[in-house]
Amino acid sequence: MTASTSQNWSADTSAALRVGPGFRLADLDPSSTPGYSGGKSHGQKDLAAGVIRLDQLQERLYAESRSEATRAGVLLVLQAMDSAGKGGIIRHVVGSVDPQGVALTAFKKPTTEELANDFLWRVERRVPEPGFIGVFDRSHYEDVLIGRVRSLAPAEEIERRYGAINDFEKRLVDAGTRVIKVMLHISSDEQKERLGERLDRPDKYWKYNPGDVDERELWPAYMEAYQIAFERTSTEAAPWHVVPANRKWYARLAVQALLLDALEEIDPQWPEATFDVEAEQKRLAAT
Amino acid sequence: MTASTSQNWSADTSAALRVGPGFRLADLDPSSTPGYSGGKSHGQKDLAAGVIRLDQLQERLYAESRSEATRAGVLLVLQAMDSAGKGGIIRHVVGSVDPQGVALTAFKKPTTEELANDFLWRVERRVPEPGFIGVFDRSHYEDVLIGRVRSLAPAEEIERRYGAINDFEKRLVDAGTRVIKVMLHISSDEQKERLGERLDRPDKYWKYNPGDVDERELWPAYMEAYQIAFERTSTEAAPWHVVPANRKWYARLAVQALLLDALEEIDPQWPEATFDVEAEQKRLAAT
Incomplete structure (x- = not known):
């Protein structure tokens, strides 16, 4: 984040949150505000x-892509344990953007058709077009997270996937898409409280699934799977960012800052007219 | 609109805007606020x-559908001449809703693949799931509007389409989807002014297309095509609403009111827990 937006960001947000060499998820305080x-x-x-x-940057990005002056786009990949706040990010950060420029995909448990294809098949179909901010609510990373923890595929297939993911993301980046990978990181205690609230309030029951506790019981295995995914797939082209998410306000602000960073780097411009402005003014006047 | 929302709505909004027997588009003042x-x-x-x-109604609708307690959903169909304000409606009315509950489709000029199929093929694939608010930015009506005005299909095929549309929409409604069809109605003078503005401002050039003037020259033919579409497809199951749109604030308010009416009619409720709440509380506590 540049000072242009706030003096409260003491440093480059992307750098503060980026997963670099030696990163240990276990050492990051989920209540901190890096x-x-x-x-x-x-x-x-x-x-x-x-x-x-x-809003301004998104409109310019969209505008520029309509004139085919750019192939730039953004893909925000959101991963997290249950109740970590993906929904809140989508509602409050993504939801503030003109929906005409957003392509949101929520990846669920794969269908029979999806399982019959390579794990990237359903993901490739949802890659955002130039000019769009694509958002993946869960993603191909499920296939090396729950996939690994629950042994949903043979070990050698899981191994293969890390490389396949890196190739896939490199291809996206080379084609002009900024890939922003975010893990929202909450503590196990915070999750317990949030799931408890869903069980206390009848207007929250629908957000609760008994399977959430099953996954929760595998917390250490999930943390290990995330750590491995970071080590294998936090590349220069598409680095991971871990956003401490015990404080919802911080997580939202940080993800917004990552989006702003990516858009400022793209620096989209209003495109030139692709027609003769004066001639069109005359044509219009004559109607 | 019910008085619950505002005293300024003197009557049932849907009724005030609905296309009934004897409706004449030519008689409706695009600057009025019915x-x-x-x-x-x-x-x-x-x-x-x-x-x-x-926001409240949408969340309840979504929640109820997740528990499979309902098949209800909403489909908002937006049609209009260029610059009538579809984009503003999507940005300001649809954009205020949690994006996780919205399925927006902008239908463009049909692709070769789409043209090789029946005109409803691409539309059926984008029908919203239960619990969603689907939004069509342009729709199957293009095939009886520009399709008719520019003779993009044989006359007997255009004729066939009105009935096919009615059958299709009846099927949607029977399956639980409220279909809200809206034409945003601006005057020809208002359009001239709005297109002129796009030519005056470099940050608006990207919204202008020389083809807009070509279509504008066919204004009377388009108004006739709309009138015929209303007469043939404003059914009891899926009536048309014509929203005067010279005043943007009114058009946005009216479309929001139509959405609210539909949702209030559905009257979604928080679903019962599909699990044993106490047992889950104990399981969670034990983790």
Whole structure:
């Protein structure tokens, strides 16, 4: 995040959250707010300011792509344990963007047809077009996370997937898509509280699934699977970012900042007219 | 619209805008505000209040569908001449809804593959799932609008389509989808002004297409095609609504009101727990 948006970001957000060599998930405090010096009220103010900036950049990105002046696009990949706040990010960060420029895909348990194909098949079909902000709510990483933890595929197939993912993402990046991979990181205690709330409130029952506790019981195995995924797939082309998410306000602000960083790097411009403006003005006047 | 949302709606919005027997598009003033007694500032206040109500209803609809307690869903079909404000409706009305509950499709000029199939083929594939608010930005009606005006298909094929559309929409409605068909109606003068603005501002060039003037020159033929479409396809199951759209604030408010009406009619409820709440609380506590 540049100072243009807020003085409360003490450093480059992407750098503060990026998974580099030697990163240990176990050492990251899920209640911390890396790179951000402000508190909740600053965060909310900065989030509101970011909405306006995001809106401007997104419209320019979309506009530029319509004239075929660019192949640039963005893909936000969201992964997390249950209740970590993916839904809140989509609602409050992605939801602030014009829906005409967003392509959201929620990947569920694979269908029979999807299982009959390579694990990337259903994902490739949902890669965003140029000019769009694509959002994956869960993704191909499920196939090396729950896939690994629950041995849903042979070990050698899981191994193969890390390389296949890197090749796939490299191809996207080479074609002009900024790939922003985010894991929302909550603590096991925080998850317990959040799942408990879903069981306490009848208007939250629908968000609860008994399977959530089954997965929760495998917490250490999931953390290990994430750690391995980071080591194998946090590439230069498409690095991972781990966003501490015990504080919802911070997680939203951080993901918005990552989106803003990517868009500012693209630096989209209003495209030139692809027609003769004066001639068109005359044609219009004559109608 | 019920009084629950605003005193400024003097009557049932849906009824005020519905295309009934004897409706003449040519007689409707595109600057009027049918059913609404307030001015722009009231309209903006009511729109903001509607956002909150829409949010609540949408979440309940989505929640109920997740438990398979309902097959209800909504499909908003938007048709209009260029620059009438479809984009603004999607951005400001649809965009206020949680994107996780919205399925937006912008139908463009048909591809070769789409043309090789029946005109409803591409549309059927984009029918919203239960629990979703589907939005069609242009739709199967293009095939009896530009299709008719520009003779893109033989006359007898165009004729056949009206009946095929009615059958298709009846099927959707019988399956639980509320179909809200909206034409945003601007005057020819208003369009001229709006297209002119796109030619005056470099940050709007990308929204302009020389083809817009070609279509504009066929204005009377389009109005006739709309009139015929209304007469042939404004059915009891899926009536048309014509929303005067010279005043953007009114058009947005009216479309929001039509969505609210449909959702209030569905009256979605938080679903019962599909699991034993107490047993799950114990399981969670034990983790």
